[in-house]
Amino acid sequence: MSSQVVVEKYEQIEEKEIEQEIKREFIKELSESKYFLFGGTIFFVVITMAILAPFISPYDPIAQNMRETLQPPSAKHFLGTDPFGRDVLSRIIWGSRISLIVGIFSVFFAIVIGVPLGVIAGYFRGKVDMIISRILDVMLSFPGIILAIVIMAVLGQSLNNVILAVSISMVPRFARLARGQTLSIREKEFVLAAVSLGASHFSIIKNHILPNILTPIIVQSTLSLGSAIIVEASLSFLGLGVQPPTPTWGAMLNLGRQYLFTAPWMAYSAGLFITLTVLGFNLLGDGLRDVLDPKMRRT
Amino acid sequence: MSELLRVVNLKKYFYTKTGFFGKKEVIKAVDNVSFIVKEGETLGIVGESGSGKTTLGKCLLRLVEPTSGEIYFRDVNILKLDRKELKKIRRNMQIIFQNPYSSLDPRMKIGKIIEEPLKIHGVSVSERSKRVYELLDLVGLPRSFTRRYPHMLSGGQRQRVAIARALALNPKIIIADEPTSALDVSIQAQILNLLKELQKIYGLTYIYISHDMGTIRYMSSRIAVMYYGKIVELGNKKEVFDSPFHPYTIELLQSVPVPNPRKRKIKNLKDISYEKFVAVNNDGGCIYYLRCPFANSRCKDMKVELRELEKGHFVACLRAKGNYTRQIKLSTE
Numbered sequence: 001m002s003s004q005v006v007v008e009k010y011e012q013i014e015e016k017e018i019e020q021e022i023k024r025e026f027i028k029e030l031s032e033s034k035y036f037l038f039g040g041t042i043f044f045v046v047i048t049m050a051i052l053a054p055f056i057s058p059y060d061p062i063a064q065n066m067r068e069t070l071q072p073p074s075a076k077h078f079l080g081t082d083p084f085g086r087d088v089l090s091r092i093i094w095g096s097r098i099s100l101i102v103g104i105f106s107v108f109f110a111i112v113i114g115v116p117l118g119v120i121a122g123y124f125r126g127k128v129d130m131i132i133s134r135i136l137d138v139m140l141s142f143p144g145i146i147l148a149i150v151i152m153a154v155l156g157q158s159l160n161n162v163i164l165a166v167s168i169s170m171v172p173r174f175a176r177l178a179r180g181q182t183l184s185i186r187e188k189e190f191v192l193a194a195v196s197l198g199a200s201h202f203s204i205i206k207n208h209i210l211p212n213i214l215t216p217i218i219v220q221s222t223l224s225l226g227s228a229i230i231v232e233a234s235l236s237f238l239g240l241g242v243q244p245p246t247p248t249w250g251a252m253l254n255l256g257r258q259y260l261f262t263a264p265w266m267a268y269s270a271g272l273f274i275t276l277t278v279l280g281f282n283l284l285g286d287g288l289r290d291v292l293d294p295k296m297r298r299t
Numbered sequence: 300m301s302e303l304l305r306v307v308n309l310k311k312y313f314y315t316k317t318g319f320f321g322k323k324e325v326i327k328a329v330d331n332v333s334f335i336v337k338e339g340e341t342l343g344i345v346g347e348s349g350s351g352k353t354t355l356g357k358c359l360l361r362l363v364e365p366t367s368g369e370i371y372f373r374d375v376n377i378l379k380l381d382r383k384e385l386k387k388i389r390r391n392m393q394i395i396f397q398n399p400y401s402s403l404d405p406r407m408k409i410g411k412i413i414e415e416p417l418k419i420h421g422v423s424v425s426e427r428s429k430r431v432y433e434l435l436d437l438v439g440l441p442r443s444f445t446r447r448y449p450h451m452l453s454g455g456q457r458q459r460v461a462i463a464r465a466l467a468l469n470p471k472i473i474i475a476d477e478p479t480s481a482l483d484v485s486i487q488a489q490i491l492n493l494l495k496e497l498q499k500i501y502g503l504t505y506i507y508i509s510h511d512m513g514t515i516r517y518m519s520s521r522i523a524v525m526y527y528g529k530i531v532e533l534g535n536k537k538e539v540f541d542s543p544f545h546p547y548t549i550e551l552l553q554s555v556p557v558p559n560p561r562k563r564k565i566k567n568l569k570d571i572s573y574e575k576f577v578a579v580n581n582d583g584g585c586i587y588y589l590r591c592p593f594a595n596s597r598c599k600d601m602k603v604e605l606r607e608l609e610k611g612h613f614v615a616c617l618r619a620k621g622n623y624t625r626q627i628k629l630s631t632e
Contacts, residue, residue, distance in 0.1 A: 018451065189402040193464070196360050196394050197416040198386035207415070211406040 029291045036287025042280025050096040059087035061094040062245040070263045080265040082255060088266055091247035092273055098248045099277065101159070102232040103225045106166035111221060114171040118178025119209055123186055123201070133179070136172045144169040144227070145234050152240040159242050166231050170224055177220050181213035215292045222285035226278040233274050249274050303472060303504050304336040304359070309368035311351075311358050311528075328354040329365070330528035333605070336472065341498070341505040343519025343536070345512065345551065351528040352508045353397070356474045359506070360394055361385065372472075390420060393465035397477040399457035403449040409460055410445030416467040434463040438493060455486035462493065472504040479514060491517060512555045516540060524548045527586050530605060534612035544614035546591050585617065593618055 030036050049056070058078070065085030073080045079088035121132040139147065151165035185191065186209065194204050235241035236250025244251060249270045256267025311329040316322075328351040336342050344352050357363040359370060361377060370377045372388055380388060396402035403412055413434055417427045432442050438459040449457055458478060465473055475494065479487035491514060497503060507518045515522060522539040524532040524547065532545040543549050585591070585598040598617055605615045 018447075189396040189398060190404040192357070192362050193394070193396065193402050193461075194415065195362055196389060196392075197419050197464075197468075198389040199415070199419050203419070207407070208404050212404070 026291070030287070033287040033290055035283045035290065039280045039282070039284030039287055042276060043284050046096055046100065046277050046280070049093050050100045053093050053097055057087075057090035057093040059090040061086060061090040061247045070259065072263070073265055079269045080263065082252075082263075082266055083259065088252070088269055091252060092249070092269055095247040095249045095252060095270070096273070096277075098159070098236075098242055098246065099229045099232060099274075102162055102166055103228040103281075105163045106170060106228045106232075107221050107224050109163065109167035110170035110174050110224065111217065113167070114174030115178045115213075115217060117171070118175035118180075119182045119205060119213070121175070122179040122182030123205060123209060125183075129179070132175070136175050139168075139172045140176075142169075145231055148231050148235060149238065149240060152235060157240060157243055162232060162235060162241050165235070166228050169231060170228060173224065174217065174220065177216060178213060181216055182209055185209055185212045219285055219289040219292060222281055222288055226281035226285070229274065229278055229281070301338050302335050303338045303373065304506075305369075305371040306335070306359070307333050307369040307371070309333070309355070309358060309370065310366045311354055311363060312366045327351075327528045329358060332368075332525075332528075332530050334523055334530065334533060336504060336506060338471075338504055339498075339502050340520045341507050341518050343515040343522040344506060344508045344525060345510065345515045345522060346525035347510060347551075349527075350525040352510070352525055353476055355525070356394065356476045356506065356508050359474060360389070360392055362394070386420075390468045391471040392474070393468070393470040393472075394474045394476060395458070395461050395465050395478045398481045399454055399461050400449075400481065402461050403457055405449055407449075408445065409440075409447050409449065409452070412449070412460060413445075413463050413467060416464060420468060430467065434467055437466065437497070438463045453486075454482050455489060458482060458486075458490050459493070462490075462497070466497065466501075469501070470503070472506065474506045474508070476508045477510070480509065480511065487514065494518070512551060524551065529586055529615065530613075531587065531615045532613065533605065534609075534614075538609070538612045544608055544612070544619040545587075545616045546593055546619075547587050550590075585615075587616075 063086065065081070067085065068077070068081050069083050069085045071077050071081040071085075077087050077089065079092065081087055082091070117132055117136075121129040142150075147169045148165040151168060152161060155161040155164065191204060191208055194208055199207075232241060233248070233250035233253065236248040237254045239251070239254065241250055242248050252270035253267055253274070256263070256265075256270055260267055309329055309332045310327070313326040313328055315324045315326060330351075332355060334342070344355065346352050354363055358365045359377075365378060368378070372391065375388065377385070377388060403409075407415075410428075410431055413431045414427050417430055422430065431445060435442050435444060440456060440459050440463070444452070444456075444460075449460070452460065458481075462478075478494070479490050482490060494505065495518070498505060505518070507515065509515050509518075516536065519536050521535050522533070523530050524539065524545065526547050532539060532543065532548045539548060540552065543552060584600050585594065585603045588594050588598045591598065595618070601617060603615050603617055605613045607613050608619065
């Protein structure tokens, strides 16, 4: 074995150590961020709740029991019952499924549509940018929830349409973000270097632009998860979301509103879960941003 | 030595508009520049910040689209080529950027960065990794660096990576845009020596762009002095440094700090603001008129072209000739 090989082996070990060190540092920073820990815990609890719904919910969420309507919280019904005698806790647990499904899928579709639009606008600029940006301006001129209501009214009510409506209302924020990031990245010299090497537009976007705008998009998607859940809940609250008897937090809030003085547990528990979940996602996003993007760290 | 690159009347104008009803302004970053580069030589382009050196360098590679003019690489006009043909030509022309902190993609490992040009030009996978190691050896970096990210490297190491990337396709000509200005002085020498060594091995041609007279002197065989988008003097290194014609070149040479304060030359040159400069420039007179200590009324009104005063030594100054230039030199020494 020549000395060169030995040196290289030694360097390889050092290399691995450096990489591990970086990973350790990253995890340490994450675990020190209180935002991330608190948000992450909520995120974990809600996800577990949604996945394990059939096993942990004490009652069937849609089974009516007319002998036990509007029961206050007790040992039998932990969060009480609604006017149809359905267990509120079970409905909350099952309702987390709808919230999460709508949240995750609509954010996913918003990214799939919004990011390419934004990257194309920011990369090619000029007329393409002009057209895409004006369309986004039109979409942004409606408040997200109004846009979602219009879409629901046109398309009719189903889970798929809720996801579609929410994702369309969230496309502009991803497109905007991607466009802004792309505008700044494409001026960097490493992009010019790729151009001078003869790289195609597609390979520049794929190899240089996308990896470099990924971090802010990940952060934005966690933050958007919270607002997607709010939009879904608002649609359900207005009766435009997923239809009864499927349990959704928004619809439960609306039902509880009518009994706010006689049976407040319904509205309170639904409201509390919406608030906590959204808060959790926002804190998770803040925590991620603090660790991933030290420049934006709060002082 | 045969001619490798010929630039004819190259222009790059930037148009800016101030406000909705604002006046349109033209910034002539590169204005009617012509020169040739011979195979194997190093053409140094020197000038102060904002003189259009970098824009000129980027125009040569069409990283910035010139407003007008012609750039011939071995009798092929680069500006007339479409994307496909341009890609072929780009194998022969590469650039090293000023700032190695922004010229390497922070999300790519060094191995991938150096591999990228090979990948783009369709080199097979096995050959690629061989070539990457070869290039790392060439620029004096350990092979294990392929697995590192740019942020794990120092400035000098990064610039070596940038050089390796530029060399990957065996180019004929490399445009080095202030490759050392972001580095420590001790590292600067290493990088410059590396560039010189590579030139010897591969017979490379350089266009070396810098504002630093010291490194220009060290690197170049011929020198072009730029001032506000125009070449004001062009000649062999010895001529430009030892018997400069243009007052601006003299000013530049004087700006080099002298270690001994007693030998420092006192100068009395006027400084001008850019706005004022534009006003004069548009009148069609000499661009250096306002700053020139030797200017007269002819300089203000007459158009000044680059002309050959001695063989291979060009200057754009009405008053520079024969005895008069000697006078300039006497009065500034």
